[in-house]
Amino acid sequence: MTSRVILISPAMSAALREARFDDGCPLEDGGAARARSAAGVLPRAARALAAPGARCRQTASALGLDAEDAPELAGLDVGRWRGRTLAEVSAAEPEAVAGWLSDPAAAPHGGESVRGLCERIAAWMAEAARLSGRTVAVVEPDVVRAVTVRALGAPEAAFWRIDVPPLHAVEFSGRAGRWNLTPGRPLDRQHDH
Template sequence: MTSRVLLLSPAMSASLRQARFDDGGSIDGSGAARARSAAGTLPSAVRVLTSPGVRCRETAAALGLDGLQVPELAGLDVGRWRGRTLEEVGAAEPEAVDRWLTDPECAPHGGESVRDLCGRVARWLAEAQEWEGRTVAVVEPEVVRGAVVHALGMPAAVFWRLDVPPLTVTELSGRAGRWNLRLGCPLAAAEAD
């Protein structure tokens, strides 16, 4: 049995444009329009899931998907940095940001470490590998990074070196305890802009 998991990153939002730690804001008008233009382009799925985050739920809705929220697919908990820009945090706490970006065990913001997030996503993927058929999951970019780190058996230190553009699909297909990976496929209609 082969399980297929399509991880779809959310549409553009003001937070993404400003390099702001997720503040629970909505996708912006252009992001919503791009998602609506791609509605119907994803292959059919046995199950549709979303991160609990607002932008993931809104992206799913704009794509015409009715997904079940899964807490294990939540974005990285950045604690007290939530809502602040990377520039603001870097100016106020440069050493903490440097440690956070280079040490996957570090969580100076009081939230979750990159290693913890990667472990959470790996546990979810172990469960997903037992599912028959295709799963579409609209998830935050850091969940996609965590899945790629796990699927390829890479060290968590490479996490921040993986770019995940908005409205791209990363496909995992797995069986027998192993995943194959297809990276960053843009949704067909979203390319028309």
């Protein structure tokens, strides 16, 4: 049995535009409109999920997905950095940011480490591999990065080398603990296939 998982990054929000650690802000009007215009371009799925963040839930809704809440797919918990920009944190805590970006086990913000996120998401992927049919999930870009790292067997340090633009779909297919990756594509009608 082959399982298929399509991960969709959320549409644009102010936090994303400002390089601010997400604090639950909603989608921008343009991001929501772009997601609505992409409704219907996804293949049929046996299940639709949305991570608990506001922009993930709003993107799923704008895409017309009747998505179940999936707290296990929450983005990286950045603890006390939530709501602050990367520039603000880098200015106030340069050593902490440098350590966080270079050591996957570091969590100077008091939240979750990249390694912890990768392990949590790997457990979810193991469960997803047991399901037949296609799963579509709207998740934060860091979840897409974690799945990609684990699916490819890449070192966790590669996490920061993966770009995930807004409103992109990345597909994984697998069985027996082995996943293949179909690189991301934008969700708009010009790129529908």
